[in-house]
Amino acid sequence: MRNPVGRHGRFGRRTESRWSWTSPWWRAVAAPAAGALSALAFPQPSLWWLAYVALVPWMLLARTAPTGRRAALEGWLGGLGFMIAVHHWLMPSLHVFIVVLAALLGALWAPWGWLVRVMLGGSPSTRRATLALAVVPSGWLMIELVRSWEGLGGPWGLLGASQWEVPPALRLASVGGVWLVSLLVVAVNTALTVLVSVAGARAVGAVGVVLCAVTVGSVWSWAPAPEQSGRVRIAVVQPGIVDGAGAVERRFASGEALTRTLAGQKVDLVVWGESSVGSDLTARPDLAARIAGLSRTVGAGILVNVDARSTDAAGRSGIFKRAVLVGPNGPTGETYDKMRLVPFGEYIPARAALGWATSVGRAAGEDRRRGTQQVIMALPEGDKGGLRFGPLVCFESAFPDMSRRLVRDGAQVLVAQSSTSSFQGSWAPPQHASLGALRAAETGRPMVHATLTGVSAVFGPGGERISGGIGMERRSAEVFDIPLARGTTAYVRFGDWVVHGALALLAALCVLAGVRSLRRPAPAPLVPPARTAHESEARPVR
Structure with missing residues (x-):
């Protein structure tokens, strides 16, 4: 006699093996791995082409989920895997707390997993x-x-940012920002998912891939390339790794020595990295005088970055990250205080509740103060006197709206001062530098990304990289001959129209679904069947 349980379970019910590919256990392991796959498209691996196929395994999992709840779970697990993979370099600073943050942020992908199943699950129609x-x-x-x-x-880690070295994608960014590039990358992944898994709609997948290619080609031929309007020579000073006692003073001295080597090279502007000066220049006139002397020696203004306790124009006291332009006669009075701070690195959100994070990692012991507005600076004198540039500090180069605002206000060059010295040897420095290509392409303006320890890089107005930059851990001062450009990109003119369009599409879909559910006829009420004469006669008398 055959075992009545067997692989069909007790009472003949089929049960899945724990090790079957369709079992929840395997799917729970596969989802984070599938979500993490697209992280390889970013620097440092820079497998940019992988972005166009990396979401397919994740989407296949979601579309084949047995229920909408399971699809949402796999969306969440995939998001968790993606967030850990893209931010893994934060582990030395946040330790286990990064898993908690990734789990919270990964929940953003739960509705997306459900949406994939709704749109592609089962045997979807061509429409x-x-x-x-x-x-x-x-x-x-x-x-x-x-x-x-x-x-x-x-x-x-915006998906479109992985295409920072692909010229057609950069041209796309000039039209709709990094958002349009992300939209295209996910659209290709969606089309490929349809192509490989939905037998009745494979033609749709093939047509979708072709349409994405045609879109890129159309934008390439239509979107105007930046029109050159001159050149400027900007030097980047990277003092390299300086550790141990007196690191702040020795870093300043290293930057000072490197800057002197620029004498006679006809430089228009010298840029130091974030936190290159450790004392408020109003409280240390000796440091201000040394920088002014360097400006006279080099014949150019010097943009330094002060990380120190000071007071701003509104009388607020605290620690500011402040870009300060220094000319031959001292600070010019043009300053910019960093507005967008790094969570946990420069402040702790809801410190009263999350202040314990300082005990498990290198979280900020004291919150930095925020600036109140963006500013445009101008070179004090020289052949390029009057050149207007927009300063950004570190993390701010990741925000498309900030560089767009600077260009709308008249910036001819974008300058980001950064410090990724806490993450040397990880993927963070090259990935941070690569963001400059997106901001340059979006705005049609060149961008300078200057750091303390690398990677420092300069990008032209089309997002193309100028020279090789300065790699990690190098100590150097290099001059970059940078083309300027005139004109306004579609992204600067129209802003985040891609995001607004996507939001409108989803809102319209929700309204349509709601209207259709209201029009659906209500189910007929359940009416007990009438008794027959025989049943009535058979009823016992009480």
């Missing part, structure tokens, strides 16, 4: 599969929009 090519990428874009809020970590 539903076609609609998915727009709806699924729009859902992904909403996730990127929400997590771009500074309090949730900011726009680090």
